[in-house]
Each structure stands twice: as structure tokens, then as C-alpha cells.
Amino acid sequence: MQRSLLDFCRSVAAWIRGGLRLWVSALGLIGWLLVLPTVQAAKIGNVSESHWWGQALRFGSLADPSVRYALAGAVLLGLACGLLGAFLVVRQMALVGDALSHAVLPGVALGFLWNASKDPVAIFIGATLAGLLGTLTVSAITRTTRIKEDTALGMVLAGYFSLGMCLVTRLQKLPTGNQSGITSFLFGQAAALKPADLWLMGIVCALVTGIVVVAYKELLLVSFDPVFSRVCGLPARWFDHLLMVLLAFSVVISLQAVGVVLVSAMLITPAATAGLLTDRFHRLLPLSALLGVTAGIMGAFLSFLGSNLPTGPLMVLAASSGFGLAFLFAPRRGIIARWWREKSQSHRIARENTLKAVFHILEEAEFRSDVVSLLQLADRRRITLKISEREARMLVSHQLATMGADEASLTLTPAGWQRACEIVRNHRLWELYLTQAAQIPPDHVHDDAERIEHVLGADAVRELERRLSFAKYDPHGRPIPSLADLRRGGEKAPRPTTVAGYGK
């Protein structure tokens, strides 16, 4: 026992060492960029073709029946796991999937023992029963004691899995043990799939898809608001049990290809990825299934390229790479999109601050001229001439200002003038509002207004104006730019110094 556990640890370590390389190749494949030397290095064992592309061609041609079986298995399990995983993830039951998948192992071993051969039906029955028994154990623990669900799940997961490991090692010592291929149930080997396995997978997959399609409405309501579903007359508990049984079925049919250890990732990862891409369940569900199928195909393909590698980790790596891509590049929630939004917002604020500085300079000169030199701007903003030049160019590139012929002065365009007026008006309105409505002393309001001025929308400004009864001066006695100023645009005529505020 000790020795085989040691072997087990060693093989895990070997897989982890191999993992780095696998990451690279999985990533590369998903981006359709196969890294040639990496894949060649990963290719070991009894491969008849000498080049990776030859292997890929063999895979693509589907001439090899074992390729067809592996591919069909991967598609079926990706579909079933993707669909049910979506429910698990939105119900915050990801750990339940993990516990269930580990709890099936003793059942797998006993299924083997039943007639000392790999009979898919015996294994299916044994594994399903063990998995359901595991979830029943969890609910028995949480109902009768004060132990919380996560603790119960963790204990049951480990307990059942340990029992399963003991049984499996015992099995391997039996005369028939070694050729029985029970180790493929630990880490998965899609190439070991037989037509009988595929029949079982096909039936379960059809069952899962059929039920999810027919009872979509019921499963959605039971997942979102179980109490309300009972007021609607739905047998909520019955649907919960149905979901659990389907889950157990899907886990069990996936064992052969993905393995006990990793099958929960095929439930969770595609659904979590889909969750990054959409926030509507009716889109999340098919997307999760599609991602599951894609990960399954990728895993089968990569496993075929390096033919001795287990399928399970490769499928999960493919699914994880998908998640990584979505995490980075998702159109709205990806970190790159978010970074881009934040960056463009900070650029906009920088531009608006420059516009404001130009306005202040013009205002100090009582609007006698509409040209501002970059030196003045640098002085006003307390920045170097070089930076003020860069800021000026930013305005020019956004058509907010034009540069003088000497490249040392700046004139606002009508759009720039309007935006500058708006910002200054927002700032001064907000200062006035804070001093009047919130009784904040005038020397405390500037910093707050510096932030608010960039985010006040048109509606909020109208509301402020109404509440301040269209005031003309800010708390520091400076005029608040009026609508007339905004419309004045690029008029060259000097602005009368006394004119300010609204009401004309």
C-alpha cells in the first residue's frame, strides 16, 4: 500500500513537471499558435507518425477508431458537464460537485470488483450510488449537527476518496488488476473509451440535455428562488434531487475520460468562464456547454499528440486556458477592457483639467484674448513646459484646441471652449451647492468639486441649477459660466467682463 501510494505521488509529481509544458501547448493551440518544439518534446511513447502535424492530420481525418471514440466521448462529457455545471455555479454549489466527484471512487472500485472486469454498467451503478451516498452523508451531517456545509463537504470528499484509494490499490494487487485500467479512472484516458462506454455516455448526455431543455423554466426558478417556486406549486425538492442525480450521472460518465480527481473542474470552469462573458442565464447555459465541448475536444487532441499523457489534466488545462483568455479579454468584465476604460477615463480627466486651466488663464485676462501660451499653461498647472506641450497636443488631437503657428500657444476650438465652460460650471455649481445645501465652509469645497466636476451628468447639472435657483456666482465670488457662454463657441469678440450667469 505504502509503495503504491509513493508511486502515485511520484506520478503526480511527474505530471506536475509535465504541466508547464502542457500549459504552453494548450495555450498555443487555443490561439491556433502551436509551439512546434514544445509539442515535439512532449511527444513520447508509441507514436507511429514522426511529426506533430502528422499526428494532427491523423486526428483530424478521424480514420483511427480510437480517435473517433475519444472525440465523441469528449464532446458528450463536455456537453453534459457544461450544462449541469452552469446550474452548480449559479447556485453556489461548486464544492458539491467536487465532493460528489471524489465520493464516486469507492463505487468505481466496487464496480470493478463486481465481476473483476471493466464492465461499464457495473461501474456506472456502483459509482452513481457511491456519489449519491456521499451527498446524502453531507446533508445528514449538516441537518443533524451544527457543522457547516463547507466543512461537511471537505470531510466527505476526503473520506470517500481515501476509501476509494485504498480499494483501488487493493484491486491493483489482484492478478487481473494491472491490465484492468483502473488507474485511468483517476486521471482519465479518453483513448481507453470503448463503444459500450460511449453508449452509456450518449444516453446520459441525451437525458441531461433533454431534461435541461424541457424543464429549463423549472430548474431556473428552483435555482433562483426555491421558496417562491414552492408557492408556484413546483415540487422544488424533487427538482433538486433530479439535478443531483443528473449530476452524479454526468460525473460518472466523465470519469473514464477526465478522471475522478479533475472531473469537478469540467463542471465548474466552463460555467465560470461563461459567467464572465454573459449575465443572462439563457445565454450562459449554452455558452457553458459550448466551452465544455471545446475543452473536451482540445484535451482529446492534445492527449493524442503526446499519446502517453492523461486526457483529464489536458482537458482541464484547455478549460482553464479558456477561462484565462476570458479573464483577460472578456469584452466588458475582462481586466484588459476594465484597464482600458480606466485609462481612457483618466486621460479624459487630464484633458478636462487642461481645458479648465486654459479657461482660468483666459478668465484672469478678462477674456481680452483667446490665445494661451504654453508657458502660461505650464505656470498655471505647475508643470514643466515639456509636459504642458504634451497636454496641449492631447487637446489638439481631440479637436479641442488648435496650436499656434509658433507651436508655443493654444486656442480653444468651439468644442473645447464648450467643454471648458462645462467643467468650470460643474466645479463652481458643486462648490456652491456644498456651501449652501450642506453648509460646508467655502474653503473646504474645492477638492471635492475637483473630483465631481468630471462626473456630473447633464441631468444632475440641471437639477443643481434648479436647486441653486440659477445662481450666477460661486462661493468665492467668481462668475459661473452660463448657457450663453457655452453657446458662444469660438466667437472672437471679447467677452464682456460683467456678463455671467443665467437668465438671458
Next chain:
Amino acid sequence: MMANPLESLADEQVPLEVHDLTVAYQKRPVLWGIDVKVPPGQLVGILGPNGAGKSTLIKAAMGLLPVSGGWVKVFGRPVKEQLKRIGYVPQRESVDWDFPVSVMDVVLMGRYGRLGLFRRPGAADRDIARACLEKVKMLPFADRQIANLSGGQQQRVFLARALAQESDVYFMDEPFAGVDAATESAIIELLHELRNRGKTILVVHHDLPTARNYFDMLLLLNMRVVAFGKTEEVFTYDLLQKTYGGRLTILSEVAEAVRQKS
């Protein structure tokens, strides 16, 4: 109290009759021998201190909890047979508001009970859901994901879902908890309109001062029914003191509320 007008009603005209209802959690009773007979077209407030069993009462009345004794009839028949005539607004915290569904999806769930198993909502159901959203002034939010709503907006969505159930008896669990003033007045307006259309509404409520103005009848509850009757008859210092027991802060609130009344 309200016995006389009810006696003339046939059983199938009584929206809700609770008889000797007892509910226990792990053998510890939370509700004892509850007897309530609600006349039609009433807006009933259920008041009581924390742990008085207010939510338990409405859940048990809808048949959501196992009861240790007694029975509940809705329009003269056991509640299990009358679920289509019951509408429910659960507590806002009872669901995960990050769930990937839109406001419209949630309101459509109100139609599920009428649709029956496996039938999908159709265009008519969508029209009803839209009308209900319009009633709670949430139609512009129909396509938003529910995670982006404020507390008051979430409550309005739940209310729209209950309206979409097109029921005759409504149970609402703290619909005013944690909502803004505008939502509160919008909800109470809607409840009065429903009541005027002959619906019966039972509302778990926690705010004493507003209770007097909002409800036609009050059910004072503290594990047993302390009093049930017209608001002006039940909202008295003695009965409220009996309901809230020796809790001093609430007692002073009661005194203040009663003082305002006189």
C-alpha cells in the same frame, strides 16, 4: 371582534382561515394555536417583536413549513389546492441578487405557477409582466441585470413578480424593510389599489408608527395571537404592551405612537 361580518360569509368566500395552527422548529414551538379568519378586501398588518413568528406564520399559512397541528384554508379549501390564488413577496435577502437574470426574467417567474409544468411563458405572459413592471415604475429597467438595482428597486421587482401572479390573497414579508421613502409610498399606494380591487393582503411589518396609517386591520402576534381586528380597535397601548412585553425601547415607541394617535 370581526366575527359578525364574517359569519354571513360562506366558507369559500373567506380568503384565509387559520385554525389552531401550531408550528415548531426542532420541537421548540414558535407558533401556538393560531386562529385567524381574514375577511375579503382587507389590508392586514402583522406586527410583533423579533422572534414572534411573523414570517413563520405567513410561510406556514402558504404551506411552506411543516406544521405540528391545525389547518389553513384559502377560500374554503386546503391551501395546497389553492396555490394559484396565492401571491408571495419574500424577504429581499432570500435570493442571490448576483444571479444572472434580468428584471424581466424575474417578473416572468410570477407567471410560472399559472403556466404549469414545462410550459414556457408566451407573448401574453410578457405583456402581463410588462404591465406589472409599469405599475411599480420599473419598466425602464426591464432588461437590466438584477445585480445593478438598489434595495428599493429590488423590492419593486419582487412586488411586480407578485402582481404577475394575479392572485387573490397576497402574503408579503417585510416589503418596507430597507427601502427608500419614494419606494415605500409607491408600495403602499399599490397595496391600497389592490385592496380596493377586492384582494386580501397580509403584510409582515416592523415599524409601529406607520402601521397605524397603512393597514385596515392588524394582527398582533407574539407566538400567539394577542389581538386581531380593525386597526383603530387594536392599536391601543394595552394591546401593544401585551404584544411587545417588557421591551423598554419599543414600549416608549409604542407610547409615542399612541400619543400621536390621540
